[in-house]
Amino acid sequence: MSPHSDRTRLIASATRRGQGRRPVNPPIERASTMLSDTAGAMRDGAAGPVYGLEGTTAARELRAALADLEGGGQAFLVPSGLASVTVPVLALTRPGDEIVTTDAVYGPTRRFLSRYLASRGVTTRFLPAGADADAIIAAIGEKTRLVLMESPASLTFEMVDVAKVAAACRSRDVLTVLDNTWAAGLAFKPLAHGVDVSVQALTKYAAGHSDVLIGGIVANEARLIRAIGDAIEDMGWHVSPDDAWLTLRGLRTLPLRYAEQGRSGLRVAQWLQARPEVARVLYPPLPGSVGHDLWARDFTGAASLMGVVMKGGDAAAGRRFLDALSLFGLGYSWGGFESLATHETHQMAYRDHPTPLEGELIRFNIGLEDPADLIADLERGLAAFAG
Numbered sequence: 001m002s003p004h005s006d007r008t009r010l011i012a013s014a015t016r017r018g019q020g021r022r023p024v025n026p027p028i029e030r031a032s033t034m035l036s037d038t039a040g041a042m043r044d045g046a047a048g049p050v051y052g053l054e055g056t057t058a059a060r061e062l063r064a065a066l067a068d069l070e071g072g073g074q075a076f077l078v079p080s081g082l083a084s085v086t087v088p089v090l091a092l093t094r095p096g097d098e099i100v101t102t103d104a105v106y107g108p109t110r111r112f113l114s115r116y117l118a119s120r121g122v123t124t125r126f127l128p129a130g131a132d133a134d135a136i137i138a139a140i141g142e143k144t145r146l147v148l149m150e151s152p153a154s155l156t157f158e159m160v161d162v163a164k165v166a167a168a169c170r171s172r173d174v175l176t177v178l179d180n181t182w183a184a185g186l187a188f189k190p191l192a193h194g195v196d197v198s199v200q201a202l203t204k205y206a207a208g209h210s211d212v213l214i215g216g217i218v219a220n221e222a223r224l225i226r227a228i229g230d231a232i233e234d235m236g237w238h239v240s241p242d243d244a245w246l247t248l249r250g251l252r253t254l255p256l257r258y259a260e261q262g263r264s265g266l267r268v269a270q271w272l273q274a275r276p277e278v279a280r281v282l283y284p285p286l287p288g289s290v291g292h293d294l295w296a297r298d299f300t301g302a303a304s305l306m307g308v309v310m311k312g313g314d315a316a317a318g319r320r321f322l323d324a325l326s327l328f329g330l331g332y333s334w335g336g337f338e339s340l341a342t343h344e345t346h347q348m349a350y351r352d353h354p355t356p357l358e359g360e361l362i363r364f365n366i367g368l369e370d371p372a373d374l375i376a377d378l379e380r381g382l383a384a385f386a387g
């Protein structure tokens with residue numbers, strides 16, 4: 001392991017020597033077919049991939065950078081962040097197995113577990129969104145094969161003591177998978193805390209410009225790497241060289257974008273928390289917010305995605321808030337350079353254990369705009385909310 005920080009390593013991987021004269025960034029090789037000089041060379045694995053499905057240079061470099069960033073033995077690419085969750089879960093469970101997770105998990109992940117996976121004999125226990133490590137460990141039963149975590153969760157931002165859950169799972173031969181999208185592989189290192197598989201929607205901060213869908217999966221243990229690699233090969237999943245290349249380009253500036261967006265996020269969160277229209281800000285980096293102690297103990301940085309629970313209001317007031325904003329794009333996703341806002345109260349209806357909120361739930365991705373301008377925009381939004 002290099003002694004350098006993430007910020008240096010993500011760039012040093014581009015400037016390393018010993019490759020002859022070449023561009024800084026790898027070429028985009030669009031290929032199904034790779035040609036060899038001789039029939040014998042076609043069987044030479046050391047000469048590189050023989051078929052595009054194996055991934056060309058940009059994909060290989062991105063995989064190496066991601067494995068290095070997350071401290072894993074191997075990284076895999078899949079066509080979306082959602083697939084980064086579904087692929088290891090599919091690869092590591094069998095009919096009759098049970099998964100333990102919480103209501104706070106990403107919505108489409110929940111849909112996969114309760115629709116596709118359940119219909120194939122793998123059941124899921126959804127604990128309340130606020131379930132802590134002890135409650136998760138207590139829910140592990142005879143049939144539990146895997147515990148799926150997201151910390152903080154991407155809608156209501158609950159935190160879990162990941163190391164405690166991971167240690168308990170290891171002693172029971174239960175696997176752990178953690179959706180690490182919020183930390184972007186930077187602010188939290190799941191494998192170092194005992195997690196078996198770290199996944200993230202590279203779509204968000206890594207790609208960083210709201211123009212790529214891609215997922216990353218990182219593991220350390222040979223048996224897990226083999227199971228996940230076999231599943232990807234068997235199912236024929238593939239990421240285009242263009243998308244791998246754009247994501248690799250995004251990684252070079254990820255630490256700077258992440259740090260700046262986190263700084264602005266904290267400033268906006270502090271401002272929102274002081275407003276009379278706001279009941280609670282759901283943002284673990286904010287002192288006093290739920291999950292702050294675990295965040296302060298385990299994390300070295302902050303993403304810029306947060307939830308805001310309003311004091312009362314109804315769906316129409318929530319819509320007025322969003323419609324009055326001029327600098328926030330109204331759109332899903334996060335981690336890009338632009339600020340975004342969504343109205344999320346209806347998502348609570350899908351939970352097994354309803355989460356009572358004091359009012360409407362709004363979610364913000366704070367982008368790279370001047371935070372003073374964003375705050376002035378939010379002030380107009382709050383006035384419209386109060387109506």
Ligand SMILES: *Cc1c(COP(=O)(O)O)cnc(C)c1O
Binds near residue numbers: 080150179182213333
């Ligand atoms: C967006 C997101 C995903 C899925 O990423 P896509 O690339 O949109 O499929 C997975 N997990 C979390 C926490 C996310 O926010």
